[in-house]
Amino acid sequence: DQQVKQNSPSLSVQEGRISILNCDYTNSMFDYFLWYKKYPAEGPTFLISISSIKDKNEDGRFTVFLNKSAKHLSLHIVPSQPGDSAVYFCAASASTDSWGKFQFGAGTQVVVTP
């Protein structure tokens, strides 16, 4: 049962434009969310997090938005750069679950074109 879904397997965006990655979840107990970036044959790199007490968190070019009622979060990258080409995973956890246990989405492959 996939509790975290990234329905877009891939996204192509032009350099300098905004990349918007979406993530939906089904478990209303999830209260902490992370976004990771992953290059092939490497471990994921932590990008940004958001707690359910917030609806937005910003860090440099990365902004995460959380819509609890819709059980939806999105990651905005602006401006997109060629080095942003990677697979992006969203992950969610519930404080009622084992500490630090996250459910991961299937990932979205982002390709930034010149």
Next chain:
Amino acid sequence: GAVVSQHPSWVICKSGTSVKIECRSLDFQATTMFWYRQFPKQSLMLMATSNEGSKATYEQGVEKDKFLINHASLTLSTLTVTSAHPEDSSFYICSASASGRREQYFGPGTRLTVT
């Protein structure tokens, strides 16, 4: 900060042998470490969670006698794949989180190929 290393980065072993993968947190104390497996073009599958000094908690469907996890210190966890078979070939990734923090920091992964 928050650097996690894994060793080896890749390993080839023969069927029936055992392989040990190390995961180290280099600049923080990892009270909890996680082991994941990733199949090609798929998401990360959590295998087990280990807390320092305690037995690991395995996810459903993961054989604890086959995937031995030891978290002997606050900076080191090991995963031993025992009696490896070709179907164990995969990309294994560890992650670590510090006390009181929910963010996980991932190692670079280990590519295991069983021939």
